[in-house]
Amino acid sequence: MAHQIGESLKRLRREQKKTLKQIAEKTGLSISFLSQVERLKSSVTIESLTKIAESLNVSPTYFFNDHDQPKSVIRRKKPNDQVDFQQSRFSYQSLAGDIPNPDFEPMLVTVLPNQEQVHTFTHNGQEFIYVLSGVLTVMYEEEEVDLTPGDSFHVESSKPHNWYNRTDDVVKMVYVRSHSFE
Structure with a gap:
């Protein structure tokens, strides 16, 4: 997944003829961090990916999709696909077409479990979460x-918000983000 994000970021940034410095200025992220993401030396949180996507005027799901294989129906190869977390506390699987x-x-x-408390952030749009397992x-x-399986969370993303897993168990959830490009 990090491989796909880094390559997609680099390709899109170059297509738009933008420098790392320009992206850094728009996102508040460092040039060195952005470079590490592109070179697959660092993973990226959904918060940072959202900032990057907005700076490039695309949806964050752009970085998860295979642009060579258009599709409207998504089928998982195996119901229990293994997740490669690398350096991240999260794994994202796009369910978009x-x-x-x-x-x-x-x-x-x-x-992943045992995450320390995170800081809130804001962005355009709305977020919806539906917890499948664990306590978020x-x-x-x-x-x-704390949300448990079956609970949901729907907010205006322009208000300070975030989520994390402070328990000893893995959390699985469906996450839906709406947005508007400004």
Whole structure:
């Protein structure tokens, strides 16, 4: 997955004739971090990927899709695919088809256990989470709530929010993000 994200980032950035410095200025991320992502030396969180995508005027799912294989029906090869987390605490699997710049982006997210509390952030659009397994802690403005299987969370992303797994078990969830390009 990190391989695909890094290659897609580099290809898209070059297609748009943008430098790492320009992306860094728009996102608040460092040039060295962006370079490491492109060179597959660092993983990227959904928060950072969202900033990068917005700076390039694409959906974050752009980085998960195989642009050579258009598709509308997505089939998992195996129901229990192994997840390669590398240096990240998360694994994202796009559930989107081949619609360019979609209005929303569905993903299957797996979150490793024992994560330290994270900081809230904001971006354009809305987010929806449906917990499949485990206990996910969500932060919205000043509130912190634990979600269990069957619980959901739907927020305006322009308000401070984030989520993490502070338990000893893996969390699986469906994550849907809407957005608007401004």
